[in-house]
Amino acid sequence: MSLFRDLIFSERGKIICIMGGSATLEQELANVKADIYISTNGHGCEHKQAKYVIAMDDRHTKTGEWMREIIRRKTSAPIIGPFDSCDIFLDHWPLMPRRYYSGIVAMWVAHAMGAKLIILAGMDGYKSDGGYMAKLTKVKTESVPTQVRSTNKTLESVIPAYQPKEKVNQPPVDARLKTIKAEEGSIEIEVIKPCYVLNIERVIGERVKANRCDLLILLKHQMVREL
Numbered sequence: 210m211s212l213f214r215d216l217i218f219s220e221r222g223k224i225i226c227i228m229g230g231s232a233t234l235e236q237e238l239a240n241v242k243a244d245i246y247i248s249t250n251g252h253g254c255e256h257k258q259a260k261y262v263i264a265m266d267d268r269h270t271k272t273g274e275w276m277r278e279i280i281r282r283k284t285s286a287p288i289i290g291p292f293d294s295c296d297i298f299l300d301h302w303p304l305m306p307r308r309y310y311s312g313i314v315a316m317w318v319a320h321a322m323g324a325k326l327i328i329l330a331g332m333d334g335y336k337s338d339g340g341y342m343a344k345l346t347k348v349k350t351e352s353v354p355t356q357v358r359s360t361n362k363t364l365e366s367v368i369p370a371y372q373p374k375e376k377v378n379q380p381p382v383d384a385r386l387k388t389i390k391a392e393e394g395s396i397e398i399e400v401i402k403p404c405y406v407l408n409i410e411r412v413i414g415e416r417v418k419a420n421r422c423d424l425l426i427l428l429k430h431q432m433v434r435e436l
Contacts, residue, residue: 210418213289213299213318217390220245221323222379226330227263227315228253234331237360241330242373247319249311250276251283253331261297263315264290265308267408289318293407293417300420301389303352310341313348320355321386325379328371329359342367355380396421398433406433 226243228234230252238256248259250266262284264276277294287296291308302314312332319327334341346367349357358371397418400411404427407419416436427433 211297213297214301214390216297217321217386218323222325223323224326224328225319225322225324226328227312227319227332228257228259228330229312229332231331231333231361233361237330240373241328241360241371243328247315248284248286249315251280254284259284259286262286262288263311263318264288264295265311265314267292267294291420293409298418303348306420306423309344313345316357317348317352320353320383324355326377327355327357329357329361329364329368331361332359333361333363336363354383396424397436398424399436400433402432404432
């Protein structure tokens with residue numbers, strides 16, 4: 210498993226489109242011109258070839274099915290997320306360790322990769338759900354200085370409408386990302402006593418990489434030891 214911070218600035222200057230799960234995604238994608246497509250939870254892979262998939266849940270919130278299994282039925286693209294089942298371990302995101310909507314985290318991921326422009330397609334804010342819109346506003350305002358545009362009108366109170374002919378300049382390098390790239394945000398531990406790490410039952414002697422913040426209680430009670 211690789212770490213996401215190794216991908217910071219890896220797509221500098223690219224136009225990145227985030228594909229959400231609204232019913233109008235296919236229609237919205239028809240007018241989008243992007244260099245890279247990132248899927249949230251496997252959405253949109255039947256329409257565009259995703260380079261990455263973002264998944265902030267290990268299991269489907271309604272069915273309980275493993276998200277990796279759901280995603281793998283749709284695409285073989287690397288899965289980025291904060292779980293051991295992901296291909297690329299997400300060891301930093303805004304407001305961590307709180308886990309929230311994959312689409313909003315994906316917006317920050319695109320910014321961290323160095324996008325020149327981020328396009329949100331098929332993202333309707335769960336029909337302008339207040340909690341979603343508040344989180345989107347906070348993350349965009351505080352953590353994503355890159356230009357972001359939306360193809361869905363329900364987000365236009367927060368995110369301007371996408372215009373295919375609009376010209377945008379590459380934003381200055383976000384100094385915070387340089388710090389994250391250099392940080393040791395994650396650590397490797399060895400399991401001393403049977404316990405759950407990243408929502409997976411672990412056995413004695415097993416080694417896992419995870420965010421230090423997710424391991425504090427286990428370290429405190431000597432269930433695991435840092436390597």
